[in-house]
Amino acid sequence: xxxxxxxxxxxxxxxxxxxxxxxxxxxxxxxxxxxxxxxxxxxxxxxxxxxxxxxxxxxxxxxxxxxxxxxxxxxxxxxxxxxxxxxxxxxxxxxxxxxxxxxxxxxxxxxxxxxxxxxxxxxxxxxxxxxxxxxxxxxxxxxxxxxxxxxxxxxxxxxxxxxxxxxxxx
Numbered sequence: 001x002x003x004x005x006x007x008x009x010x011x012x013x014x015x016x017x018x019x020x021x022x023x024x025x026x027x028x029x030x031x032x033x034x035x036x037x038x039x040x041x042x043x044x045x046x047x048x049x050x051x052x053x054x055x056x057x058x059x060x061x062x063x064x065x066x067x068x069x070x071x072x073x074x075x076x077x078x079x080x081x082x083x084x085x086x087x088x089x090x091x092x093x094x095x096x097x098x099x100x101x102x103x104x105x106x107x108x109x110x111x112x113x114x115x116x117x118x119x120x121x122x123x124x125x126x127x128x129x130x131x132x133x134x135x136x137x138x139x140x141x142x143x144x145x146x147x148x149x150x151x152x153x154x155x156x157x158x159x160x161x162x163x164x165x166x167x168x169x170x
Contacts, residue, residue: 001149005037008152012038015159016047016097024093025051026064026085028076028102029119033148049093054085064088077103077114082122083129090126099123099155101147106140119147123155130158 016023025035035051038044052063057076060066065088070080085100103119110116117137124130132154134147 001145005149005152006040008149008156009038009041009044012152012156012159013041013044013047015156015163017043019163021097021159021163022047022049022095023097023099024049024089024095026089026098026100027051027053028055028060028085028100029105030101030144030147030151031055033144034099034101034151037148037152049095052089052092060085060088063092065091075114077118077120079120079122079131079133082120082131086122086124086129087126097123097125097155097159099151101151103134103143103147105143105147106137110137117143119143121147121151121154123151123158124162128162130154 027034032051032053038048054060054064057071061068064085066081066084074080082100082102085102086098089098089100100122101119104110104114104116106116117135119134121132122129132150134150
């Protein structure tokens, strides 16, 4: 999957660089892997501003402005928190787009309601966030690898769908 991530990173770079748009990340369970995949492509500094690894709820609240009540009621592993992380990253990092990940990578930490392997991915703008839920547990390393790839793929598909062609072509 590392090769696929590099290909996706290059494609994302082309789209964002040509449009003059910027990107940031907000990562919990992936711990910076999405940002790492993005910066693997030389020239990423032209569009990638940075990432926030928000491994704790405290950081989600303080840096990403995720509502405390939401975290208390729904836990950090839910679609609403993933959406809030995208919005918060866009605001805090002053970027057009953000990619977020929150979940239970394993091997422990899961519950009956939220089993290991449950990972919510989100990507988009503050006004248009798309989400994707992963539910398979294939072991911690593979869960994180799959989440990183799916986040990049989902974001790439999103910008291909939403970024006007005229902007992509400059």
